[in-house]
Amino acid sequence: MQNVYLDYAATTPTDPEVLAVMMPYFTELFGNPSSVYSFASKSRKAIDAARNQVAEALNAGPDEIFFTGSGTEADNWALKGTLERLRSKGDHLITTKIEHHGILHTAEYLEKVEGFRVTYLPVDAEGRVRLEDLEAAMTDKTVLVSVMFANNEVGTIQPVGPIGALCRERGVLFHTDAVQAAAQLDIDVKALNIDMLSLSGHKMYGPKGTGVLYLRKGLRLENFIHGGGQEKGRRASTENIAGIVGLGAAFERMKARLPQEKPRLCALRDRLIDGVLSKIPHAKLNGARGDERLPNNTNFSFIGIEGETLLLDLDSKGISASTGSACSSGSLDPSHVLMALGLSHEMAHGSLRMTLGRGTTDEQVDYVLEVLPEIVARRRSMSPLWEDFLKKNGGR
Amino acid sequence: MNYSEKVMDHFSNPRNVGEIENADGIGEAGNPKCGDIMKIYLKVRDNVIEDVKFKTFGCASAIASSSMATELIKGKTVEEAWDMTNSAVAEALDGLPPIKMHCSVLAEEAIHMAINDYRVKHGMEAIPMKHYDHDHDHDHCAV
Numbered sequence: 001m002q003n004v005y006l007d008y009a010a011t012t013p014t015d016p017e018v019l020a021v022m023m024p025y026f027t028e029l030f031g032n033p034s035s036v037y038s039f040a041s042k043s044r045k046a047i048d049a050a051r052n053q054v055a056e057a058l059n060a061g062p063d064e065i066f067f068t069g070s071g072t073e074a075d076n077w078a079l080k081g082t083l084e085r086l087r088s089k090g091d092h093l094i095t096t097k098i099e100h101h102g103i104l105h106t107a108e109y110l111e112k113v114e115g116f117r118v119t120y121l122p123v124d125a126e127g128r129v130r131l132e133d134l135e136a137a138m139t140d141k142t143v144l145v146s147v148m149f150a151n152n153e154v155g156t157i158q159p160v161g162p163i164g165a166l167c168r169e170r171g172v173l174f175h176t177d178a179v180q181a182a183a184q185l186d187i188d189v190k191a192l193n194i195d196m197l198s199l200s201g202h203k204m205y206g207p208k209g210t211g212v213l214y215l216r217k218g219l220r221l222e223n224f225i226h227g228g229g230q231e232k233g234r235r236a237s238t239e240n241i242a243g244i245v246g247l248g249a250a251f252e253r254m255k256a257r258l259p260q261e262k263p264r265l266c267a268l269r270d271r272l273i274d275g276v277l278s279k280i281p282h283a284k285l286n287g288a289r290g291d292e293r294l295p296n297n298t299n300f301s302f303i304g305i306e307g308e309t310l311l312l313d314l315d316s317k318g319i320s321a322s323t324g325s326a327c328s329s330g331s332l333d334p335s336h337v338l339m340a341l342g343l344s345h346e347m348a349h350g351s352l353r354m355t356l357g358r359g360t361t362d363e364q365v366d367y368v369l370e371v372l373p374e375i376v377a378r379r380r381s382m383s384p385l386w387e388d389f390l391k392k393n394g395g396r
Numbered sequence: 397m398n399y400s401e402k403v404m405d406h407f408s409n410p411r412n413v414g415e416i417e418n419a420d421g422i423g424e425a426g427n428p429k430c431g432d433i434m435k436i437y438l439k440v441r442d443n444v445i446e447d448v449k450f451k452t453f454g455c456a457s458a459i460a461s462s463s464m465a466t467e468l469i470k471g472k473t474v475e476e477a478w479d480m481t482n483s484a485v486a487e488a489l490d491g492l493p494p495i496k497m498h499c500s501v502l503a504e505e506a507i508h509m510a511i512n513d514y515r516v517k518h519g520m521e522a523i524p525m526k527h528y529d530h531d532h533d534h535d536h537c538a539v
């Protein structure tokens with residue numbers, strides 16, 4: 001039996017080369033960067049180098065990069081810090097119904113606890129925000145728009161450039177959660193008029209527990225974590241030096257590999273999508289196709305089957321996949337993203353996300369295309385929903 | 397989700413899957429919103445459940461609960477089958493995660509509905525159905 005990992009959107013393994021770069025900062029180069037002696041300066045320099053690596057990958061300046069403990073922390077900081085800072089100018093945040101919980105739950109907190117107003121934009125059937133909806137939602141009290149760069153469940157890439165241009169024209173700040181997109185797409189924060197951007201190290205073959213908030217020069221947010229004077233006094237906490245070094249190294253490597261890796265993943269992704277749709281009757285692809293989809297994302301719904309069933313059956317064949325956001329695995333509710341795309345409850349319950357990565361091969365895709373149709377057919381044969389569906393569709 | 401070996405056994409190799417043609421009683425519980433639907437078919441002879449089959453749309457614990465429940469009532473009298481509780485199903489599976497206990501309740505409810513269907517078809521009165529507590533994490537399923 002093969003072991004096939006297809007949950008790269010949940011997390012990636014740390015690249016051994018990245019780990020090797022990190023190791024000295026756990027042991028011999030352990031100096032606290034805030035200390036004044038020369039030994040500590042090695043730690044400071046390592047952080048500066050990582051800041052440069054991240055800045056270069058985003059076409060930003062190093063003074064615009066702030067290291068955080070995760071992408072979720074960066075999301076929280078961007079939203080809470082902006083709304084608290086700009087309270088006198090306005091109290092309105094616009095985001096979307098399909099954001100990651102790092103944004104959605106923060107927005108709900110700001111709404112319910114802090115009394116801010118939040119508009120949750122709908123999306124079209126493929127998960128795309130419509131510019132006209134955004135424009136219509138803007139008021140003179142809108143201070144921040146937060147739209148994810150690409151969706152973590154269905155992989156749809158948002159029209160970030162036009163959104164950024166509209167926000168800049170209206171004098172509204174624009175934040176994007178690029179946790180899924182940063183390592184897979186070329187992102188130029190200046191060209192796209194992005195004011196704030198969140199990313200996470202463990203989605204790009206770097207270590208877990210690391211993140212970044214890009215903050216356009218001149219912008220001031222309320223601090224999210226108070227304490228010491230680290231990160232130019234804007235994000236307290238002794239720096240996770242090894243993690244920061246790992247994130248910088250991982251991002252630099254991802255960008256260098258992108259010209260080869262992106263077309264490779266797109267080809268594998270499309271072969272998997274075409275194979276599933278052709279081999280499994282009444283399979284539905286969720287999300288956009290082609291250039292509007294993350295290179296590594298596939299997401300399907302299979303009428304008549306519940307998602308967990310598929311995951312466990314695939315696991316018994318050595319395949320690791322997901323039914324959506326891994327963060328929602330403790331919940332019984334169907335994915336909020338799939339519901340926002342207009343799927344019925346039963347189709348949303350029957351979703352399967354397979355996300356590809358550096359370790360994915362043609363042989364692995366072949367293996368999935370061999371075992372998945374059998375699994376779907378077997379479970380459908382036990383399903384009263386499938387039976388009803390067949391009756392309604394003349395047994396086809 | 398941590399499932400017991402018995403849950404995984406009944407999920408991977410479910411017993412009594414299928415339909416019974418001309419079933420004496422059919423019961424269905426759950427709804428697509430919850431992601432669980434159980435359909436139970438009964439064949440009754442001389443007041444004994446001679447055969448029972450099920451079809452289930454749902455997660456591993458829903459499939460395992462259906463499988464175990466059908467095993468527990470097979471060969472029992474109709475009255476004994478009625479008295480089988482969801483707790484008995486969960487215990488026979490060596491427990492279910494708390495968030496998934498509603499699956500065993502669905503199995504009990506589907507069996508009760510099938511038995512009442514059988515009773516009505518055979519000129520008996522339906523037994524008053526109790527309130528089945530499907531109250532769990534998602535409010536829309538608290539029917």
